[in-house]
Amino acid sequence: MIDLRSDTVTRPSAKMRAAMAAAEVGDDVFGDDPTVNLLQEKAVQIFGKEAALWVPTGCMGNEIAVKVHTKPGQEIVTEDRGHILNYEVGAAAIISGVTIRAVKSGDGSGHLTWNEIKPALKIDPPYYQSATGLICLENTHNFAGGSVMTAKACSNVCKEAHALGLPVHMDGARIFNAAVALDTSVLDLTRDCDSVMVTLSKGLGAPAGSLLLGTKDFIAESRIWRKRLGGGMRQIGILAAAGLIALEDGPARLHDDHTNARRLAEGLVQIKGISIDVDKVVTNIVIFDIAAAGKTATEITEALAANGILAIGFGTQIRMVTHLDVSADNIETTIESLKTVL
Ligand SMILES: Cc1ncc(COP(=O)(O)O)c(C=O)c1O
Numbered sequence: 001m002i003d004l005r006s007d008t009v010t011r012p013s014a015k016m017r018a019a020m021a022a023a024e025v026g027d028d029v030f031g032d033d034p035t036v037n038l039l040q041e042k043a044v045q046i047f048g049k050e051a052a053l054w055v056p057t058g059c060m061g062n063e064i065a066v067k068v069h070t071k072p073g074q075e076i077v078t079e080d081r082g083h084i085l086n087y088e089v090g091a092a093a094i095i096s097g098v099t100i101r102a103v104k105s106g107d108g109s110g111h112l113t114w115n116e117i118k119p120a121l122k123i124d125p126p127y128y129q130s131a132t133g134l135i136c137l138e139n140t141h142n143f144a145g146g147s148v149m150t151a152k153a154c155s156n157v158c159k160e161a162h163a164l165g166l167p168v169h170m171d172g173a174r175i176f177n178a179a180v181a182l183d184t185s186v187l188d189l190t191r192d193c194d195s196v197m198v199t200l201s202k203g204l205g206a207p208a209g210s211l212l213l214g215t216k217d218f219i220a221e222s223r224i225w226r227k228r229l230g231g232g233m234r235q236i237g238i239l240a241a242a243g244l245i246a247l248e249d250g251p252a253r254l255h256d257d258h259t260n261a262r263r264l265a266e267g268l269v270q271i272k273g274i275s276i277d278v279d280k281v282v283t284n285i286v287i288f289d290i291a292a293a294g295k296t297a298t299e300i301t302e303a304l305a306a307n308g309i310l311a312i313g314f315g316t317q318i319r320m321v322t323h324l325d326v327s328a329d330n331i332e333t334t335i336e337s338l339k340t341v342l
Contacts, residue, residue: 002330003310007174007202007257007284007323015249016206016242025237028054029227035237039244043211046247047196048187051219053212054240056231058083058173061197061212063091064225065169066134068218069195072097074133077120079112080104081143083171084136095229099130110144111153112137114160123164135161138171139178139189143319146261146285148178151188158192167194173210177203177283180254194218203257203284204250205324206242253324257284260322260331267335273342284322291316293342303341309334 003009012020026032040052055061062084066076076092078085080102084092092098103120105112121132137157139149158168170193172178172186179186190196195214200206212222226232265281265288268274273293276286290297297313304311311320320334 001308001310002326002334004320004322004326004334005310005312007321010205010323010325012207012242013205013245016245019241019245020238023237023241025235027234028236029232029234033235033237033240035244036240039240039247040211042244042247043198043213046186047190047198047213049196049213050216051214053219053222053226054236054243055197055210055212055226056208056233058171058197058199058202058210059088059091060226060229060231061199061210062136062169062171063088063095064212064222064229065195065197065214066092066098066136067096067225068221069167069169070096070098070133073130075099075101075122075130076134076136077101077103077112077117077132078136079110079138079141079144081110081141082136082138083142083173084138086143098133101132105144108144109147110138110141111147111149112157113153114157117157118160121164121166123166132166135166135168136171137168137193138173140174140181140283140285142173142285143287145280145287146174146177146283147280148181148282149189150182151184151191154189155192158194162192168192169194170196172196173199174202174283176251177254177258180251181258181282200243200246200250203254203323204246206246206250207239209236209239209243211243254284257322257324257326258282260284260326260328261286261320263328264320264322264331264334267331268338271335271339271342274338286320286322287317289317295342300338300341304334304337307337307341309337
């Protein structure tokens, strides 16, 4: 199988499995799992934040951040196609009691400028309106095709938000992909964000786990919410050991995924019926339109699956994601297969 459904499908490497087997562990609910503590300290150094917390999933990290930053009855701002709004099954409403104000990015990049965010904010509104409590950004932006937000653009939003007393949370599930594509550091890309969630189990290759970062107070409160949500786990040094390798070795090879994604886009644009802007493919996510193909996305993904290639279709679009288990040869096979299917 060539599995292009997501970069979450990777399997842990032999090195990771060996590290997991040998991991020193303790009870992390008591805070004494040495491997988890080491991973959290490493993340603190890399991101330049005060504290970090291991969380089982990216969704839990995002939702804890929303909970800790906001009060029930408030509103949060996300981009229209953002993960927190569309792919976390209403958790912000259920867990935090907030509503979400979706804002479309004017240039289609998925990244909001301050001029786009500002009209959506409600600062000190009349008592019968919901006040804005948080702005959420996403870098890279998943459903805008892995697009990147520059450090300057992010800092600008944060500075303007802070001037109004508003916190900013970064859904940085794939922030390392953004750093590689922009040739900068994750620290630069998240410098002014109040909190950051980064996922270890996507392109970085760990089998599970994300990290939430922020101030010491924010992380202390987040730890309480992680427990309340049932995410206080015990001997998770076994997973943190894989996370350490993901952090150390993962970023260096993301460039290969980006090269493969770009090659895939270059191949796809040659196929009649497929529409894609190759220049917009800058990380590991390739989203293309098949409205002119004469087949539905489901028909195409089913035909691909019969050829051993997995992808996700939604509406008139298909998404393919490159990762460490997808080779350059796999990309050529996928292009040829799509030619045959169409
Ligand atoms: C941008 C973004 N944020 C958050 C998540 C959630 O991560 P998890 O699947 O670990 O809950 C994902 C997962 O695909 C994502 O793409």
